[in-house]
Structure formats: structure tokens, C-alpha cells
Amino acid sequence: MCGIDIKAQRDMMAEAIDVILPLLRGEEVTHKGSWFTLERAQTHLRPYTQPYPEIAVASAVHPLGRHAGRQARFRHALRGRIAE
DSSP states (O other), rough: OOOHHHHHHHHHHHHHHHHHHHHHHTEEEEEEEESOOOEEHHHHHHHHSHHHHHHEEEEEEHHHHHHHHHSTTTTEEEEEEEEE
């Protein structure tokens, strides 16, 4: 998609998820990754739902689904079913 290799997309999504969740919990995040860098990043507004709202990750292949499954509040849409 968008000219990005599918394997790279999965790695990018996993990296982003690992940074987004602490941000949504109100934590300050410093991260230097393979495709983005954050220095003392914080969200301006915290989500109403604590510690953060439900986040869905759609995937047509299993590698990202395994990563999403490790996150306690993720739901993974797989072949038309929702797995918690």
C-alpha cells in the first residue's frame, strides 16, 4: 500500500502502537525508531476513556494480529470475526 512493502508496514504499525498507547495514557514519550522520532512528546488532551479508548487494528495477515493480540485492549478483525 502506498508503495511501502507489506513487511515494512507491519513493523511500522507495531512501532507506532508501542508509542501511541503510552501517549494516550498521558505519559511523556521519547522514541527514536526506524521511521520517526519523538522527543518528550505528549498529547494535548487525554482521552475521556481511561486508560485509553478501544483501538482496533485490521489485518489481513497474522503477524500484525499477533502484535495486536499482545495489547490488552486491542481487538483484531480477522476474516470477518472479532477476536479479543
